[in-house]
Each structure stands twice: as structure tokens, then as C-alpha cells.
Amino acid sequence: MKICPKCGYKNKADANFCGNCQAPLNNVPITSNHHSKLIMILIGIIVILIAILLFMMGMRSNNSSNHQQATQSSSRISNNHSSASSQSSSQAPQEKFSDEEYELMAFLKLTDDNSDSNDQSNEMLQNLVNLDPNEKDNAVVWHPITNGRRIGFGAHTTELQVDGDHVNVTYDEIEGDHMGEGNGHKTYSKAELAREFELQKDDIDKALANLEASDNAKNY
Ligand SMILES: [Zn+2]
Numbered sequence: 599m600k601i602c603p604k605c606g607y608k609n610k611a612d613a614n615f616c617g618n619c620q621a622p623l624n625n626v627p628i629t630s631n632h633h634s635k636l637i638m639i640l641i642g643i644i645v646i647l648i649a650i651l652l653f654m655m656g657m658r659s660n661n662s663s664n665h666q667q668a669t670q671s672s673s674r675i676s677n678n679h680s681s682a683s684s685q686s687s688s689q690a691p692q693e694k695f696s697d698e699e700y701e702l703m704a705f706l707k708l709t710d711d712n713s714d715s716n717d718q719s720n721e722m723l724q725n726l727v728n729l730d731p732n733e734k735d736n737a738v739v740w741h742p743i744t745n746g747r748r749i750g751f752g753a754h755t756t757e758l759q760v761d762g763d764h765v766n767v768t769y770d771e772i773e774g775d776h777m778g779e780g781n782g783h784k785t786y787s788k789a790e791l792a793r794e795f796e797l798q799k800d801d802i803d804k805a806l807a808n809l810e811a812s813d814n815a816k817n818y
Pocket of ligand 1: 602603604605606607616617618619620621
């Protein structure tokens, strides 16, 4: 480039007159701008470094999203596995309860079904919430059986067994003066139980803690 001797304007190397003040530049030597070349080189290096950095960050976020996808798909697989016989999607409300919770819910529903009032299960649940597990002669049974539990309060016992997306209930059906020996059968879907007892989860968990403690306090 040519720096105008008159006004200092930086003109192109092939300029004959100053672009600013029209002064002749014939005898003005061409100045190579080392400074600006250096700046250009520095900018080039910085751009390359930024490009490398962005590339590395891209690799890392790809890796972590791959990892997330892998985790998600493996949990999807285990969901599918745990509800193999379920036709419902993995986001159904019934997914948030344990089998033991469903077993107690099924018993509560049976309590309502076998009585005239729908408050019967509430009463039963409150009795279980207030149960004293340390009282040895409370005669409460909450004992593991294949795929479920047996519940009892002395005379009758009821068996609650989870099978996929539903709970099978076997109980003593009382007709007239007869006491059945597990002759009553009902099946409740997890979905209907979840809908009916969703808001009583806290009480159900308290009742289960009492039932387990009560059962553990006895020596079988
Ligand atoms: Zn000039």
C-alpha cells in the first residue's frame, strides 16, 4: 500500500493519486503492512483454535446424548420387560405403584365390593394406618405367598396375587351361614385400582409398613 505523504491516508499499492486528497503518489514507496499481516495470521490461528474447540465440544455433547439415549432405551427395555403382559403404555398411572401396594389396594376394593357402602375400605385403611404392630396378639397376617401376599385378621384370609397388569383375589365367600374355603375369586386391573386409590397412597404406604412390621413381629 501507499501512505499519502500529505494526509496519511492509506491507499492501494497501485494507486497513482491519494483517494482522500488526490495528492500524487508516484514517488511514494509501497509499504508492506507487516503489522496487519501479523494480525491476519493471529486471527487465522484464533479461528482455527475456536473451530477445534467447537468440534471437541460437539463430540462431547454427541457422546453424552448418545449416552442418554442408551440409558433411555435400556430403561424402556426394562419397562417393557416388567410389564410384558400389559397392553398399556409405559406412562400409564398404574406404573407408579409397587406390587405390594396393588395387593393392598385389591384387598381394599374387595372390602368395598363385599359391603353395601363404599366407606368400608376407608374404615379398613384407617384401622391399618392406626394398627399397632407391636401388639403381638393383633392376629393380623400379611404374609408372602407365591406372587403375592395373604392377608387375614383371624378367621378369614384373603390371597392377593399380582399377574401382569391385574391382581387376582381369592377369598372366602360367605353365603348364608357357610364359610367358603377360598371359593371367591375376583380380578382387578392395576389401572382401576390406581384410579380408585391414587389419592390414598400415603395411607396405603403407612398401612403396609404396619402390616409388614406386624407380620415380622410374629414368629412363623
Ligand atoms: Zn492524501
